[in-house]
Amino acid sequence: MTLRKIAFLEKSGMGFVFVLFLSLAVLGTGLFALQDLPQEPFARGKALLLRGKPGDAKASFEAALAQNPKNLDIAYFRGVALLQLGNTDAARGEFCAILTEKSDYALGHAGLAQVWIKKANYPEAEKEIAMALSLDPKCTEAYYQRGVVQGYLKNTDAAIAAFEKGLEFDSLHAYAHYNLGLAYNQKKRKDLTIVHLEKFLTLAPLAPEAPQVRNFLNLLKR
Numbered sequence: 001m002t003l004r005k006i007a008f009l010e011k012s013g014m015g016f017v018f019v020l021f022l023s024l025a026v027l028g029t030g031l032f033a034l035q036d037l038p039q040e041p042f043a044r045g046k047a048l049l050l051r052g053k054p055g056d057a058k059a060s061f062e063a064a065l066a067q068n069p070k071n072l073d074i075a076y077f078r079g080v081a082l083l084q085l086g087n088t089d090a091a092r093g094e095f096c097a098i099l100t101e102k103s104d105y106a107l108g109h110a111g112l113a114q115v116w117i118k119k120a121n122y123p124e125a126e127k128e129i130a131m132a133l134s135l136d137p138k139c140t141e142a143y144y145q146r147g148v149v150q151g152y153l154k155n156t157d158a159a160i161a162a163f164e165k166g167l168e169f170d171s172l173h174a175y176a177h178y179n180l181g182l183a184y185n186q187k188k189r190k191d192l193t194i195v196h197l198e199k200f201l202t203l204a205p206l207a208p209e210a211p212q213v214r215n216f217l218n219l220l221k222r
Contacts, residue, residue, distance in 0.1 A: 041067070042074050049077070050174070052208035054084035072098050076107045080114070088118050106136035113145045122149050140170040147179060156186050174203035178213070194220055 038044045045060030058081035064074045079094035095111035102108070109132035116125035126149055132142035143166030150159035163180040166173060181196030197213050204210060 040064075042071075042077075045074075045077060045081070049081060049084070050204055051206050054081040057081045058085065072102055072105055073107070076105075076111055079111050083114055083118065088115060091115060104135050106132040106139045107141060109135070110139060110141040110145055113142070113149075117145065117148055117152070120152075122152060125149050138169040140166040140173050140176070142166075143169075144173060144176050147176070147183075151179065151183070156183055159183050160187070172203060174200050174207070177203065178209065190220055 037047050041060045041064035045057040045064060048054075048057035048060060058078060061074055061078040061081060065071065065078065068074065075094060075098050079091045079098070082088075082091035082094060092112065092115045095108050095115065098105055098111070099108040109128045113125040113128035113132065116122070116128060125145065129142050129146050129149070132139050136142070143162050147159045147162035147166070150156075150162055160180060160183045163176045163183065167176050167180070177196040178200040181193045181200060184192040184196065194217060197217055200207075201210060201213055201217075
């Protein structure tokens with residue numbers, strides 16, 4: 001998942017598995033299923049991220065921050081957009097500024113975890129994930145990032161466990177379903193692969209990966 005896509009696990013039946021470094025559930029994932037873009041800048045930015053348009057998303061988040069400059073949730077998503085644009089240092093600065101403002105903001109640590117994953121420093125990423133979960137044991141994004149790390153380490157069972165745990169707290173995290181489905185494909189669980197990939201398409205019908213997922217599901221169902 002550019003930052004939006006990274007190789008994950010092993011080569012699967014639909015090619016390399018990819019993951020996204022953003023919470024597609026935090027603060028209203030249901031908006032992402034809309035065919036039309038929301039007008040409210042924050043919601044619009046999140047929808048644009050899901051559609052693979054981080055530049056436009058960043059502009060929307062900046063418009064939202066102009067209206068509400070103290071909103072750390074918006075700042076977090078602007079950091080995610082910066083990561084997707086490849087501006088790793090700027091993203092790290094965004095997440096550090098968030099934590100300077102509020103040191104116990106779990107998503108700030110989840111954001112830094114994404115930066116470390118981008119740099120392939122998985123031990124440091126796990127430290128930030130652990131910190132996020134110590135602050136918020138229900139932080140879906142932290143569990144998601146743990147799944148990403150375990151995927152890179154080719155620990156498929158641990159990745160599945162992390163994605164499943166995060167979905168216990170937010171069942172609408174689209175890319176947790178996406179990666180979980182592909183991880184189950186690694187385990188040759190066609191039933192669960194289909195369940196989670198279909199859920200991904202329900203939540204993210206316009207995501208960049210959606211056409212490939214549809215084709216893969218058609219093959220699985222033959």
